[in-house]
Amino acid sequence: MRSVKKAAVWLFLAVERVLTAQIPLLPDYHEESLDFYSHFERSPRQWDLDEPHAVNATGNLVFETANSLLQHWANTRYRIGHTIIPGIVPVGTILYHGALSGPHIPTTPDWVAMEPEHSMVFCSGSVETGCWHVTFAVTRPMKVLYFDGSSAANIPEGTMDTQDLVAWSEMRPEWVDNEEQRIQDLCKWGLQNGINGLVRMEVNFEIMICNFTSHMEVISFSNLDSPRLKIGNVTDLPEDPNSVHHAFEIMHSTSWRENYPGETRIVLDYSALISFYDTDLVPSLMPRRVGLERWDHRVAGISPEDIERVEDRLAQVLERPPVTASGIDWKTVLRSVVDRYASRLDVMQYLTNITLDDTPVLLDRARKVQRQLRTMLAPYILLAALPPRDSVEVNATHSWAAPVFQGCATTHTSFIGTRGILTPSERLLLQAVQETSREICRVITRIWASGFIAGLDPLYPADQDIPADRIRTLMGEWKEDIARLMSWLDWSIWVKCRPACGVEEMCYLPTWPIGFFPPDHPFQAWNSASTPWPDPNEGEWKRPQPKCIRRLEPYGF
Structure with missing residues (x-):
């Protein structure tokens, strides 16, 4: 048994040595050139980590509406x-x-x-x-x-x-x-x-x-x-529990498609x-x-x-x-971007949302954020692109990380961009994925690069203690960057009941027609007696927020 373990260790080390010695293939990140670096040299502003999305860009809106259909x-x-x-x-x-x-x-x-x-x-x-x-x-x-x-x-x-x-x-x-x-x-x-x-x-x-x-x-x-659903002639809700139960079961069946x-x-x-x-x-x-x-x-x-x-x-x-389309499964393309980043961005927002001035806790969280970032960017971190951490230039601009940014931003679209057969709708979706991926990758590469230089990267830790002020500054900047990115993306996958609802509850968003009934409608009794017929342009009806409601008797909002 011991010899098997030794052989396994030897094999791992040998494979690692071979992979380390290999020169990584440079991906064709853009159809304009087969040479990754020569393309980068021709369009450096496109991969400027300090160049955010255009103010009037709608790629994020097209992306999330298309990703949310049905x-x-x-x-x-x-x-x-x-x-x-x-x-x-x-x-x-x-x-x-x-x-x-x-x-x-x-x-x-x-x-x-x-x-x-x-x-x-x-x-x-x-x-x-x-x-x-x-x-x-x-x-x-x-x-x-x-x-x-x-x-x-x-x-x-x-x-x-x-x-x-x-x-x-x-x-x-x-x-x-x-x-x-x-x-x-x-x-x-x-x-x-x-x-x-x-x-x-x-x-x-x-x-x-x-x-x-x-x-x-x-x-x-x-x-x-x-x-026996009584719609329109019931004035006292407790006299018609069957109608209320049925209405809640409609919402339950709806939750299967949420x-x-x-x-x-x-x-x-x-x-x-x-x-x-x-x-x-x-x-x-x-x-x-x-x-x-x-x-x-x-x-x-x-x-x-x-x-x-x-x-x-x-x-x-x-x-x-239908044959005039490319055959690309756009629903899956959109979802693959969400799958890759949604939960990790959520975790990073949680990790950076800290007000304690406890240096060890801040340092621990900063390192956890950096590990999440490295995991997301690992497929694009070319060995040849890594800088020495003591370089003045990299500390100022992080321009050395531009190839990581570009590789991350184009991985879901570089192949699609080479396809000749795209309908106008597909070109719109391609642009939406490109704009969305670019901003995600710009922000996370920028954060990762700053953490790398600070010595927070798990594979390249600092040789000495990181000053507490620097950790606090980084965590503050990261918190703002992540919050701004997530607000711009505005993915509904992040909108949920926190904490999660109990077994006898369901997470609910105010849903028409529940609560939108005239004052004399039977279901209006579901609202408190002091709540008038809601104006769809006001309050939670205009900007629905999730909340836990009971899905078993006694019902209530």
């Missing part, structure tokens, strides 16, 4: 949608419809739900007659168009903007509650453009179906025991994505966002010229054959 949590947090994207509901997908008019399949456009808990709200009937509930199966791929955000929330703050544009080529805020006209006109437009369904998000995801016989068949048409991968029963075509954060496609919205937080971004205010440009682009993406 995820309930992110689209509840930011209700006003900025993306339109076609997709397919695959064969075999099960859809549900609560019939309001008895045992009849709708002959006009109507709604289906992705979960029966949602559709049964509309399964009306008395205790004596029961109610009718239809289960459909998709029989051939159904082409749909998805509007992101809380696009089925009938509130006047902008959730209907993109639908108004498609249906009527203008915003019609006076029709915010006119769902019958909206579904008729969207389906009229849709059927002319090969679209049979419009996907939206309410308390859960739903599809406006334009023709119930063209892509689906009935699996069951069931006369159910009525769920985060990545989201609603997987709808497959989106990212190569046909249209974003209102695309400044080339929709330049008129740029000045309207200046100085506003993302909660306040609207599509309303778009110019007639930009509306026409969006309509032309939408017609093009719906007409083109």
Whole structure:
């Protein structure tokens, strides 16, 4: 046994010696040149660690909206949608419809739900007659168009903007509650453009179906025991616990689609994505966002010229054959960036969020941050690029770390950039990944380089004690840099209940229509007696914050 261990140690050392002796292959970080360093010499400003993202850059916004498609949590947090994207509901997908008019399949456009808990709200009937509930199966791929955000929330703050544009080529805020006209006109437009369904998000995801016989068949048409949900005639909440329980179970079923991968029963075509954060496609919205937080971004205010440009682009993406796209799995490309950095940035923010003036604790945390940084950057730290720590020049500018910055920033996109076949939507997504990766890598490389020179790197520790003042200064700078980066990225994956909710609770974001009912509506009793019908432009309804609520009786917010 001992000889086996000795052999293993010998093999490890031999492999390490061989790998150390090898000259690392220099990656083709940019399509402009096969020589990494010669390219770097031609464009040094691009990899300047002190050059932040452009003030008016929207790559972070395109990135996070595209990364959040069909995820309930992110689209509840930011209700006003900025993306339109076609997709397919695959064969075999099960859809549900609560019939309001008895045992009849709708002959006009109507709604289906992705979960029966949602559709049964509309399964009306008395205790004596029961109610009718239809289960459909998709029989051939159904082409749909998805509007992101809380696009089925009938509130006047902008959730209907993109639908108004498609249906009527203008915003019609006076029709915010006119769902019958909206579904008729969207389906009229849709059927002319090969679209049979419009996907939206309410308390859960739903599809406006334009023709119930063209892509689906009935699996069951069931006369159910009525769920006895009393909507509209209950004034005292405790008398209707079944309705409250059912509403909470809808939210429970919604939680299955809260985060990545989201609603997987709808497959989106990212190569046909249209974003209102695309400044080339929709330049008129740029000045309207200046100085506003993302909660306040609207599509309303778009110019007639930009509306026409969006309509032309939408017609093009719906007409083109799929073979014109690159075949790149953009959903995975976006997610790979999030997976690589989200949890580590979260940990580093925690480590730097310290107010103690205890030098040993600060030093321990600084070293832990440095180890996280080295782990993230390890694939790009070329041996030939490392400097002597006592160099005056590296202490001043950290320019020696530019190759590390460039390698990190381009690893997810260098291959894509060499592809000749990219649709306009794909070029937008490529730019979004490039801008996002660049800023992440600029910040973490800059922090790592300062820690490296200070002697905090685990592989190159300082030969002597690091002055306490220097540690405090570094930790203060790192805290600000990480906070600024995470605020700019604004990934919804970081928005969670802290501490985590208990077993009998669920983490909840204020979700339309819960809490948005008129004062005489039964569910309004869920709010405290002193809380008026909430203004969607105020408080937690405008800027939803997560909180733990009970998912078992007694319910409450």
